[in-house]
Amino acid sequence: MTDSLCDRRPEPTLERLLADLVPPPRFAQARLENYVPDPAHPSQQEAKERVSAFAAALDRPRGGFLSRLRRRSEAARGIYLDGGFGVGKTHLLTSLFHAVEGEKVYGTFVEYTDLVGALGFQKAVDLLGASRLVCIDEFELDDPGDTLLMTRLIRELSDRGVSIVATSNTLPDALGEGRFAAQDFLREIQAMAERFEVLRIDGEDYRRRDGVAEISALPEQEVREHAAAQDGATLDGFDELLAHLMRVHPSRYGALIDEVAAAHLTGVHGLTHHHDALRFVVLVDRLYDREVPVLLSLAPVGGADADGRAAASEPGDGVLEDLFSAELLRSGYRKKYLRALSRLASLARDGLVLSR
Template sequence: MASALQAAYEAKIRDGSIRPDPAQAAALRPLVRLETDLGDDEPEGGILAMLRRRHYEAPRGVYLIGPVGRGKTLLMDLFYETATGFKKRRTHFHVFMGEVHRLIDAWRKGDRDARRRRFGQHKGDDPIPPVADLIAGQARLLCFDEFQVTDIADAMILGRLFEALFAHGVVLVATSNRLPDDLYLNGINRQLFLPFIELLKTKAEVVTIAGPHDYRLDRLRAAGAWFSSQDPTQVAAFDALWVEMLGPEDEDGETVEVLGRKLAFPRAAGGLLRATFDALCKVPLGPNDYVAIAARFHTVFLEGLPKMGPANREEARRLVILIDALYEARTHLVVLAAAEPVDLYPAGDGSFEFERTASRLQEMRSESWLEDR
């Protein structure tokens, strides 16, 4: 049977949406294999009949690993769009885990009737089996973008949760910037997380997209990284670049936890963050917060950056710390500002200290900086 996924990929090449890329083509093959496996894996009686079999083994999923901008999400989304005949779900991994924690909380806080209404009939107080049953009933195929594990609460439940999901016949496709062996690296009690890594490598084929070309970088190079808020055309260009970088993603929002505090960012998707100067620098954030932001997002769109002076010295100090954190993390920064970097804090008490930040902002908009990411 002809591959719908292969046909969709080749159609994108023909219409100019993408260009031929040997690394992408190589990574497409395991997804085509999975497409075939899923198509061949629906015996008479359906999935329930399969699960009643002894020694049933669901098709092996795919875990796409590679640097930013190589096309991992493109391939996964094409696979998801062309996969038919069963329930499926595609989301960012952090969104999924947020839902899992809310389901676990609902189970623990619910009385018997509330649990039955939401989860069906389950015995005992362990929340993992009913949560896994509910998720498996909603989707046989789970596609996750930006698979990463940095939170101890996630790490401690992933093994049991996915063991139960895989036992239900759920198939996983995921993109990540980290190899399975590097997930939750140096995390607290990581030894308890290691069985999940082995389970993941068993249940999903690890496929590397290691092409030299960064397509996300092409967009930044073409559009530039510094826009003037005084020019309506530039404002429109800043908005257009955000939409282009976002692609088909929804702005699901993101919550970053820092030392027990939660920072909410409503305009975020995967590794992309769009935030205002006021939201990042007019509130009492500190170095730990900015380091966490830089670690969580590979590209930050910063808008509403004003000209400053001594009256804004506290906000300017926070901006200095933010830029230092982004600079050290090699984060891409796209700015909508009222002035050029050297003119943001031109005179008065504090202007001398700001000169290094102005220099870093100038460097971070350069093509050499983008190339070095």
């Protein structure tokens, strides 16, 4: 019987949470030397040079006692890599991680919030405060409570002399814009922003440069047959999976796909509500990090349902269009949704190759 993500109830231990604070498999070999800037966008070369200089500065000898004492009394500054999706921010962040010697941690925004939840704030600060470098990927806010938590965490780690480097699609003083009453948290957000040197990285999505644009779908029967024949495959109905994701904390989506060789989804349709869409975005991110191919089929013909979900133009196969409604794409989460579309298109292409 084919495995199903819906049957999984991941309960990662604290040891597992800590072990996961390293770059994901997709970026295990990312290095500054193999980051290739696009000549059409000089900011990519500039960011590479600045990150290289930052890594070299961190690895310089730390000097004597007075030098260390002075360093502790001064808040450490970090780098904030801002730009669109697919311009190489995560590649640069993981390259920095690999370039720096000594204690260091790497995780997504949601992984750090989960760690704080598991340890308690002060224990998390003490644990992370022993690092020279803390890397935070996907600094995007879905909840105002997380805003306060992470800005305070960054401030306290910085005060301890920990260097912090983060990536995001949103400038630090614009976090939360269009999502919640950001003015209520403006002081906290600005205090965090002052700790960073912002590097803006321009460019095109490299996945599109590689010809990945459409999210390819297969006939449902083909998806089911491939799932049954593939070792390590999972098979789930899209609606059932969305319902299951409501019961699993997003920080556990990585554990949810442990040892999955290929994910198979049937009945995929458009999304119109943020709560479903944002959870699915996190799942797509973890699948992408783990390089898990996705094979999917579309919901059957029949027009839109009561929630306005888009139906497939053909039964099962074709191209997935309008995964996120126009209203969702006009929201403050627009960049996050566009990134997910780009990543899912890449995973679906891998799935298409796997099925042939």
